[in-house]
Amino acid sequence: FSPYASPDTRTLHDAAERALNHYFGPASRPSEPPEKPASHVFSVIPNQDTETLLIHASQTLAAVDVMSTDLAFELEGKQRHVALAIQQMVSLGALLVEQTLERIDQPRAMHLGE
Template sequence: MLKVTPNPPEADAIPESDPTSPYSTLDPTKLNDAAERALDHYLKPHAPPQRTPSTMFLVAPDMDTESLLAHACESMASASIMLSDFAAMLETPYRNTLLGIQQVVMLGELAVNRALDNLEPDLRQ
């Protein structure tokens, strides 16, 4: 009868330490450092690099809130009209996508308009 698994090596045939093995001497500090690096890699979130905004297009820091909201409202109204006009030139699946984007812009415009209406009276000039 043929045996499926081989016999284990003899106890005296196993070398005490293999001089070519990197694990011949197990240094607890190195093992701990390796374990810490592995855990840090998988468990600690990496902080994103600090982003510095571009100053090419800078809004003047002394602009009042009402002016900023009015400009944002006008920009969103223009974007809504441009999206609507462009959607009229497209076929159905693309038109529906563009009209969905146009609706989101329009809702943003309505929110900015409401913020303008809700401005405190002492902020208005």
């Protein structure tokens, strides 16, 4: 038996839902901004300089490298190979970030040496 078997029960159900939401739903305040989706829990400070962003990316990759390596040695078989592959990709990403940081520092070093 479905409460939506006829249009009348559907209408009654919708009206009951609206009434329950009105009386028992969370109190909303029109002046409050709408909540941000969960994907915005973490954010980056706007206009942050490139070097700082790369340093934090490097530190994050280093942490993931350690975690994936530790995980790989607790696993066996196919799962271990997957964890080691993830660790290798993280290491490659870290190398790319480090190389970029070195390129950012080179103009400063050249300028200081003049």
